[in-house]
Amino acid sequence: VSKRLFLVANTTIHELYGRNLLVNLESAGFEVTHILIPDGEKWKTLETVEKIYTYLLAQRADRNSNLVALGGGVTGDIVGFVAATYMRGIPYLQIPTTLLAQVDSSVGGKTGVNHRLGKNLIGAFYQPSLVLIDTHSLSTLPEREFKSGLYEVVKYGLIFDKSFFAYIAENLDSIKRREPMVLEQLISRCCEIKAEVISIDETETDLRRILNFGHTLGHALEAATRYEKLKHGEAVAYGMMAATVLSREAGFLEEEECERVLQTIMAIGPLPPVGTVSFREMLEAVKRDKKRQEDQTVFVLLRDIGGTVIRSGFSDERLESVWRSTLACFGD
């Protein structure tokens, strides 16, 4: 790591952790410049990326400068993409402060920003040189953000590890109380699973896809609600429930297992209602999804808790009916 660091954080995180980190890094001999970005997914755009480029150029950041992403997934994705494309690539570090970023976006080298036609459509695969996770930062995380991350935690159990799923379901109360020991176990197991999946397949040709469980309809739901109404994890929770219902209806998953999955996801806490969202808009977004192949939308389905199967070729009508059944779970 060179001595010149550019610390990027949103204004909220900068107040909470950035100032301290800055002081600590400086007293450790680093030359640190901080760059503030606005808070929120709607700023995950090429415009924000361009502003950071301009700032870095004005500060004469060179190829030996390091970027540091301090914050949630939005910050990590933006900073990773800037690192991938500033002067054709400079090193960067991830210091994720949200549960979602700690278990998901900070690991794996996916970087990018949204396009008005869809989420994460512009980006690159570019690995951080270091990911530093401090579970203490979760103590200040708002309740809704914390729960949003928990849905992704559940995902790892669903796609890869039945006993991890059982552990989550049984310990949901201590997890919700954010007991440090439990959180540490949770996060390290998620990172292990993600690293295991990715080390086999870094660029999403086959196995890595299982990490997208719940994300096809989840992303579509985010796009149809203009990334404003739902947190990413909440959208994924809906997407996972729909994928689970589809898994049962397509005959891959037992009724009983399906119920167990839906119950556990709902036990995490209430989700914002989405009954009024246009399913046609969601379908439009699905059809722009980057995981499409030969004009077919690919779904990750469950054949059991902890096991997946990948299928495509579902009709629009079928998807709509599955979506309606999913909403019915909430009485929507």
Next chain:
Amino acid sequence: VSKRLFLVANTTIHELYGRNLLVNLESAGFEVTHILIPDGEKWKTLETVEKIYTYLLAQRADRNSNLVALGGGVTGDIVGFVAATYMRGIPYLQIPTTLLAQVDSSVGGKTGVNHRLGKNLIGAFYQPSLVLIDTHSLSTLPEREFKSGLYEVVKYGLIFDKSFFAYIAENLDSIKRREPMVLEQLISRCCEIKAEVISIDETETDLRRILNFGHTLGHALEAATRYEKLKHGEAVAYGMMAATVLSREAGFLEEEECERVLQTIMAIGPLPPVGTVSFREMLEAVKRDKKRQEDQTVFVLLRDIGGTVIRSGFSDERLESVWRSTLACFGD
């Protein structure tokens, strides 16, 4: 190669070769959509990149779609960068139609666009899956573009192969008449040299740098003239002459060799005058160069024709004096 191709060309090249290529590819069973971009370096911007993203999304290009860059270096750089960052990377093909692109920009995987503060500051390393060079396309290349490419051809001799330099100097007349056999030899040797240098060092840590001979001041000159007055090769010609003068003044290159280099570059043809360009603006641009390290500008110098040495630490005054001596060659 998948059957779905997106052919990107500027309006000029599309008329000359794009239409035919489109017909040929379609009759060979490919599904081809063409995307037109404006002609010129000043369109090598993030805005053009964004327009291509939007077009690709509207056309539902997916990860199995291929981009095809048909044209000069500007088109190749833009398309390569779009390929590197659309849905985190899709395959692309290079069909360079200018001498400069055939000997330089199409090989090596450097992609990117300009920022208003400097050239190629935004970009990625991303290799094309195929580079297809047809020397016939050079027959329609405007004289000035052709000569602009020749300066880069000379560069390969200067940095790597003394006998290739001698071959160019001796055959300059048949080269200028664009004799097909000579051009083929010329281009293949340049690609060989570039491939040899890059295969040893893909991401520009050390050896690859020698390819930047003449580019430090060349880029600065382009920036200071707003990318409007000079062709890239012309700016590099000035940059190479200045680097050659600096090589002599710093004691690395014999007087006689220096003269031989300057004579050969000037024998290619007249360069647009740049005597009125502000050297202070050039220095500003030099200081934003991505090849800087620890606040030092690094220069590739000649210790002989065909051999290089890399040095930094030259004062602004020294660089200005070298620049003045270079301009004096033209009686500027």
